[in-house]
Structures are given as C-alpha cells and as structure tokens.
Amino acid sequence: MALDTYAVRRNIIAFLIVLVALIFLVKLFLIQVVSSDYTPAATNNVVRRITQYPARGLIYDRDGELLVYNQAAYDIMVNPRHLQAFDTTELCNLLNIEKQYLSQKLQAAKAYSRYKPSVVLKLVSAETYARLQEQMYQFPGFFVQPRTVRKYKYSSAAHLLGYVGEVSDKLVDTSSYYKSGDYVGVSGMEKSYEPVLRGEKGVKIYLVDVHNRIKGSYQDGQYDKEAQVGTNIVSSIDMDLQRYGEKLMKNKIGSIVAIEPSSGEILAMVSSPGYDPALLVGRPRSKNYQKLKNDTLKPLFNRGLMARYPPGSTFKVINALIGRQEEVVFPSTTYSCHGGFYSGNFHMGCHNHPSPVDFIESIQVSCNTYYANVFKRIMQDDQFASISQAFTNWKGYLESFGFGHKLNVDLPNEVSGFLPGVDYYNRYYGKDRWGYLNVISLAIGQGELGITPLQMANMTSAVANRGYYYTPHVVREVKGEQRIDARFREKNQIMIDSTYFEEVIRGMELAVNGPPGSGSTARTARLDSITVCGKTGTAQNPHGKDHSIFIAFAPKEDPQIALAVYFENGGFGATWAAPAAKLMIEKYLTGSISVQWWEDYVVEANLIKHRKEEDETQD
Template sequence: MRKVLLPTIIFVVTILLVMRLFYLQVIDDSLKLKSDNNAIKIKYDYPERGYIYDRYGKLLVANQPSYDIMVIPKDVKNIDTTAFCSLLNITKEDFLKKIEKARVYSPRLPSVFLAQLNKKEYAAFQEVQRNFNGFYIQKRSLRDYQVNYGANIFGFITQVNENIINKNKYYNSGDLIGKQGVEESYEEILRGIKGVKYIQKDKYNRDIGSYKEGRFDTIAVQGKDINLTIDAELQKYGEELMINKRGGIVAIEPKTGEILALVTAPSYDPAILVGRQRSKNYTMLYNDSIAKPLYDRGLLAEYTPGSPFKILTGLVALQEGVIDENTGFSCSHGFSYAPGRFMRCHCHGGLLQLHRGIYESCNTYFSSSYMRIIDKFNNPPRGVDVWSNHLKSFGLGEFMGYDLPTGRRGKIPTSKTYKRMYPGWGWSSKTIVSNAIGQGEVLMTPIQLANMIATVANRGFYYTPHIIKKIKGGTIDKKFRTKHVTTVNPKYFDPVISGLFDVYNFGTAHGLNVEGIDICGKTGTAENFAKINGKRVKLQDHSIFVAFAPKDNPKIAIAVFVENGYWGARWAGPITSLMIEKYIKRKITRKDLEKRMLEGSLEAEYNKYIPNPVKDTLINQMAKKPVKLVSKEAIKTKDSKAKDSTGN
C-alpha cells in the first residue's frame, strides 16, 4: 500500500496541474485581458458622476461633456508632428514630454495626452483624427456647477496620480477622482462603475470587432445621486454675509445633526476648477498662503473659544454639585485669584448668580465655579481629569467622525497636559483658571462650537454632524442616527438656557433680537497674536457667537467666527441673527443688520501689517461675481488667546 501511495499522489497532482493549465490557457481568457496584449485593445466607457442636490432637492452639481485625447505610444507612427501641435496649440517640446510620460506608464495601454477639450477643439480634431495614428478621443463628463458657492462643500475633480493608481486598481492613468469635500467622501458612490470593451485587432493593428463576441464586455453604471443636508439658500446667504471677512459659519439642525450651512471665508467659485485652466487656477488658490481660500476654517481652524465656553463651565459645575443656580459670587469688575494676579471683568458687578452670570458673561462667576470643580477632590490632577471627561462627552478634544475628509481634534487639556507643562511643580486651580472662560489651553473648531451649542439646545445629547441626507438607491451610515448623551444631567440645562435667552434681552447681545423668534446665544471675543519680524504682536481680536433658536423645539444651532472682528456683538452676533432669521422665516426683517453686514469690510484690518498687499490674485479677480470673494494679503495668525474685557 505504501509503495503505491507516493506515485498515486504524484499522478493526481500532475493531472490537476495539467487541467488547471488547460483551463487557464484554453478555456479562461481573463488572463489575456489582464496583460498588455498586442492583439486586444481595451476601451473604457466612463459613466456620469452622480448629481448633487441640496436638502430640498435643488440641483447643485450636474455634469457636462468633456473630451480627452488619448494616446497609445507604440501606435504613434508616421504622423505630422508640426500639424498635430498646431492643431492643438501646443509646442513640440510639450508633445515629446507627454509622449514620454505616456510611454513610461505603458507603451501599449492608453494614457491621457490632452485632457478636457472643449466642443470646438473636439470637432476640429475629430475631422483629422485618421491622420494621427495612435491617438483617439475618449468622452468623459466633467462637473457642471449650477451655483457659484459651496466650493468647500463640494470639493473638486482631478486626475489620479501614480500613487492612487498603485493603491487602487480601479483607476488607470488619466482617470478622474474626487478630492476634498463630498466629492472625496462619497467618491465610490458618485463615480459609478466604468464599462469596459475588449476589441480584437489584426496583425496590421486594425480593429476587427469585439473580442470573443463581447463576452467580457461590461456596461458602465452611472454614479448614484445624493442629497446633501445643506440648505442652498442659507449657504449662499452665509457666504454673502462673509464677503470681505475671514472666518467660518457652521449651522446644524440639533435634532438630527444635519449640517445646514458650512461657510468658510474667503471662498471661490467652484467652476474655476473645471476645464483646461483648472491646474493654473488651483495653483493660484494654493499659493495664496495668507487668505488660504482652500483652507476650510469651519472644519480646520482651531481657535480659543472665549466666552461661549462659559456655558460648559457652568454645566460641569452644576453636575459636580459645586454650585447651584442660586450660588452667588461677588464681582467688582475684577477678580483677584492669587496674590499679585488679576482677571479683569466687564460685568456690572455686585453679587451674581448663575442666570445673571451668563447673560452678563461674568469672568468672576465662572472662574470661581471652575476652581471649585478642580478643588473638589483636593487633588488638582484628578479635578482636571473629571472636568476634561465631562467636556469630551460633548464631542470635544476628539475627531468628530463627520462625513467630510478633513478636520481637527481641537484641544481639551488633561492632567497629563499640565504635568508636561509644569514638571516638578505643584500647579493648582489658580494656575489654570483661564480655562474657565475659554482661554488657556482650550482649542475648538467652529464645527465643534456649533455641535456644542446644538447639544445644549437638545438638553444634553447630540447626533454626529453629517452632510449626507439621502443616497439614491443607498443607505446612510447608521452612526449618524446614533444618539450621544453627555455626562451632564438634562435637568441642569434649563437654568443655563434661561441665561442664554436673556443674553439677547438684557445682556451682551441686546439689540440683536429678531421679532417673533426666541433666540438663545452667547457672545465671545478671542485675542489674536502673530509673529512679525520675529516679534509677537497683538492684532485685532476675533469675534465669536454661538446660538440656537427657537428656545423651545430648536430648529437651528449655529456658530460664527469672524477673524479680527473686534468683539462678539460687532460682527459674529449680527451674522448669527441674520442666519437664524433666514432659515426660520425664509426672509429678512432686520434690514439694518443686513445692510451693515453686507456692506461691511475687514480688509483694512487684514492688510494693516502687510507692507505691500497682493491685489492681483484669482480671488480678487472674481470679486465682480455675484458672490464676491476677497483674497488680499493679511496677517497670518499663529496663535490666539481668548479674553473677556469687551462685553463678551
């Protein structure tokens, strides 16, 4: 038995190998299609990308036809190079570079030689295409923007690079891919599926028909349409209000986490990143390193939040039982918290309780509350970590998990932060008391500020902010329907909300009311520093505002940040009131605020410290369009610290 076992195994294995080789070489032709086969030409059929709509079904992004000239380097023979270059308005040097680049990719596979011809160029080339062996026309579709706003939301389409091709076998040289915004986040949904045709060629390299009668051909599948959570009219209005200003606006529907508006300023018309001038225009935007129009301030800019952070200080203090709504602290326009140390306060002074402490934005009240939190355990490191963990339950100090490809964590300090900062030194609550009023080591992005105030509006819970509302034939990630509950008991939110409501009635936002809408809000100011010629120079303060409305059953929560905007009620506050009224009423009655915001400009402030402001930028050239977009040089802010000395 043992004598025949080994020969039997060898015989069986040999038979299996022969059968497998026969199948691969005779029956299964798929390996032929995967190789650079001289006798088979691969032709792709590119589908239209999915359309993009707003939350109400308004079409925002469609498609338009585009034509690329493709080249197969090994087939380029006996052509009139001079005539070819003249026809396409390129130099002979460009011709040779493009051919060499295509040859490096593959001498037998097609590459894009010249992308995005317009209809006139396409028609001219098509007439004489037969004279240029190795070249043919590939039809594609490019984006056709129906609006001139929302560039940061949409992102753009660009050709894949070698790195992408190596990582993802779906893409070939010359293919298009979404970058930034929803085009990147939902690339696989929007792009569709390429169709493929395999064409048999004879020994003279002439097409003789479909390979194997089209058995391996596939049909292109169009990309899926999507609806965004964005309110197009609110987005447009927000960008108009931010003309000649810099900063961000983020508006969220509290009960769902849907992003209603995501404004960054300055911005640009998305249409300039389509067509033959796309690369040139992108380079100009990219090189504007001061105004940074490609930098989404709503998602990426980390600022000290200033007075809006007092909302959280009050909530944590209530939760930890170190204050109640009747606890009083005496304020005399200044709060001495350590020998030789002084914190200025702008409120009217006297004995303040929580309600008045909120609407007058009293530094004394919230600094005292904060120190009680830290000192509760007679152990500052533990106190800081308890405070920090409460804040993290609001989604702070971490990536938020929204469905856009860019973002920042912000910063919520812990005991480890201060052990690094003060090694071998016994720091205390007095050392870090500036955290109480939104300065110190605390950093937040505008979308985190918006989500924070949405959580307050909900009395203690939130849904992860997201920008996708509907995918045709698809489903939304379930994480956007998962409720996140904070560590603060819901009962503590009502007294805080009562104080926020009176910010408009008696406090720092008095005069910014909108008739018929009960708004709860909080002003803020953040100090602004930059390094100029190696020196740390103080610039004009930033203006901040957070709010939600209506007070009961809130429909919108919003954060507005205006760089160099002086104080909260000067720029960010009016913009907030206008955005809320626009969304809830669909019209504007506060024409006085609207006129001041639309006509107001902070350009002089941005240019103040620049000897020779650059005026001839792409953004400036677009200033005559309906949505004016400004990009003059301004000072680059390196760091900022919040302060509360101007009514915030």
C-alpha cells in the same frame, strides 16, 4: 528494363522525404503542443480591453436642488503607429498649446508604446473639441476620448463639495481599482463619498485586426462588464443658507457652521475666504490650484473643520453646565463683580455690568468673575483628593461635548482640536505643582483650548437638544440606500442632566433678549419674531485683534438651527458674529431678512483690508 546502377538512390530520396516530414512534425509538435507561449501571444494580438468610464453620481442639496453634475470633456489621444506628417502649428493653435509641449508629448507617447494610445492633452472643453472636430481629418493618428468633468451650479460650497482630480501614483499602486489616469475625489464629499459617487468602471472586450480596427466583440460579449453609473447623493446642505453665509463672510476671514440639532445634519459650513469650485475643474486646474495654494489668506483651508480657536466666553455655557451637574453652583448662587476676580496678586478683569449677578444673569451679562469662582469651585471640589482628579473629571465633561477629538464627520481632513490634560500642566509646572489659578483662564474659554467651529456648532446643537447630539454630517441620503451610516443615527449623550440645560438656556435667551440696560451682551442678535438663544465670545489670540465669536440656536423651544460664527480679528462677539448669526437664523427660518440694515452692515464690512495691511507691514 535497363540496368540501373543508381536504383538504390530512390531509397535515399524516400528517406530524405520522410526525414524532412519528421523534422517538420517535431517542430510543429514543439510549437503547437509543448510550448504555451503562442496562445497568449495570439490573444494579445486580437483582444483589446476598452474601459468604460461611468458618469459620476450627482449631488443634490437638501431641497432637491442639483448642485454638482457632469459635463462632457475630451481627452486628445494619439496612436503613434497611425501618425503621419501633419501641420503642427495648426494643431497647436487649435488646442492652444506650445509646439514644444506637443513634440514632448508625442515623443513620450512613442517611447511608451507605438501601438497603444497615449494622452496628448487632457480634458479639453467642448468648444475646443468642436473646433478641432472639423479639422480632425488633417491629423491622422489623433483621436478623441470622451470623459466627464464636474460642473457646479453655484460658485459656492467648494470646501464641502470638494473636487475631483487625477489619481496619485500611490493610490494606483495600492488600489486594485484605480488605474493611472483615472479620476478620484480629492477633497470634500467627492472624497468621503468616492466609493458611492464613482460607480463601477466597466470593460468591453473587442477583437481587433492587424490595423487595430474593431472587428467584433470577444466571445459575444460574454466577458464584458457594463459600467455602473455612480450613485446620486442628497446633501444636508441648504444651498440658499450656504450662499447667504458666504455672502455675509465676504471680505472677512472666519467660518460659520450651522447644524440642524434634531438630526445632526450640517445646514451650512462657510469658510472664508473660499473659492469657486469651478476653478478646480479640467485643464486649468493645476494652475488655479497653485494660485489658491500660494494665497496668504489660505482659501483652500477649510476653517470650519480645520481651524482651532479658543472659544472665549462662549465656553461659560459649558462651565455653567458642569458647575450645575457637579452641584458646586446653584441658580441662587450670586457673586458680586467689581471690575474682576481677585486672588492675592492675581487679577482677572471683567467688563462693566450690573452686580451682583446670579447664575442665569452670569450668562446674560457674561461675567468673568462669576466663572472664575465657578471654575475655582469645580477644581477645589471636596470629593476629589487633588486638582488632577478634579481637572480630569472636568475634562471628561468637555469630551462628552465632542471637544478634543474628531467628531467623525463625513468629510475628510477633520482635526481633533486640542484639550489640555493633567499631563500637559504637570509637564509645564511640574507634577502637582499647579493650582486652579494656573488654569483659571479656562474658566472663560481662554488659554490652551483649540476648538473647531464644527465642534462649537455641535456643542451648541447639544445645548439646544438639552443634552445630546447626533454626529454632524453633510449627506442625508445616498440614493438607493435605506438609511445613512449608523454612526449618524446614534444619539451621543452629554454627561449633564437635561434639567440643568433649561437654566443655562434661559441665560442664553436673556443674553440676546434682555431689556436694554440689563447688561445683556448679545442684543445685536435679537430678532422680533424668533426667540434666539446665544452666547458671545471674544477670544484673545496672538495673531492680532480678538476674534469675534457667537454661538446660538433658535427657536428656543423647538430648535431648528444651531450655529457657531467666527470672525477672525473681528473684535467683540457682539460686533460681527452675533448679527451674522441672527441673519443666518432669520434667513433659514423665514427665508427673508426683516431689517435690511443689519444685512448691509455685515455684508459691507471689510475685515481683510486691515489684515492685509498688517501682513504687508510685517513683510
């Protein structure tokens, strides 16, 4: 072998090879064994979680008629990465949107993520989708995600059914369930029964390749979760009655609330003016919502739950019952009435009616004088040291009727109403510096009382039941559940013995059914076939003409329906509210109207025109 002076260099070369290998192994050890960044990165690359949206639960009425169901709608989505040049004018025409809107949305989508899809246009109708579908191939990067929107069989009962809208940012932040862009019940039953109706979102986990194409399910679907369809609910609403009530209230402002006394189920809750629930669905919702919100007649305001009215003379029923329970008045107690109640300089007027009247007749003819005296006796009862105690005792009865606090109905936005307390008068007049005369307007349901139509109907229901009520509710069955919430199955006892109710009910019966000339105030509510018991009310109010009020239940012996009717600025209770109540009762109990004339009389009346003119002159 020739002398090789450079033989030692083979060691250097060997060393170099081993050195490089060691560097590689160290680096590999660092990224494969030491670092924990790469595994999640690989998972993020391939795993796509796709939310499965369940169909919302359906809503039926008490007769099993489907009221609210789902309809397919389509979100137009864009995946910026797959976007190519396209004819913007054509897409805008197809979707009926402005070019500027489209470019704004596309820019926002790109800013959000080039790889994740964004919504371009929400809840496009099936018709638009059908037109778009044919042209879809022209718009790479765009795709359609099916959603559902609510569909209503009738344009009625919007306040009760409520509507569904996109979740607020606040809810997204506080809830672990909702994600931005989800839909949620915003009002009515949709809101109060949201956890039942919404069902449970599911998720499907897919593996995707680099082009975002689905290649299969992750771990054979082991971690997938099926979406659970929302639960159906059966409302206590009688849709026929509800629609009839809305028909009667056309062109009037006010409310009708009807309750089944034996169960507390709400049969109808009319708030007028109302709106068509279909207006608050899909694309035009926000536009329509603004319009409804700006309407001076406040169609979005659910008067049945939220409006506070003084009860007027209907309140005499309560004071009569309290007087009997406190034994300050007896069936034989009579007072004569000559144009009103006098005490020193004080005078409270009364209308013209036969005099004197006993206890039952006092309700029949709605005598102010009689109740001024009853109230005076309640307030000056010897068993109480002061009027404060007497007043507090009196107020306790009212609270047991459900006034002054929320009834806890299964609808959102219920208000408590208002009952003045001793403190209220102490503040106003000074401590112990007020007497019964200062509060005497409470005797006839005027003054500082604020009672909602629901509370009024509930009180009537308690009277019909002779002393108890069930908390009113609009849902009688959640499918798949044995019973409704316990709070709706619990009897709420009124602090008045049931025997006293019979006397008052007799008075209410006579108020409607007394012979002509007897001074009966509510003869306009009389029906030939059914014994209606009722009481009129005419509430003075600062907003103009008196409110026309009527409470009633029927039939007398086996009450099927109890209701409260309010016609704002309608005048006397007997003028509008009483006939409307009669029509509602007849419609509910017989399914038809015996005297068409009465229906025409109520339906054709327009009490808004007058109000609108007033509004305009004020402006």
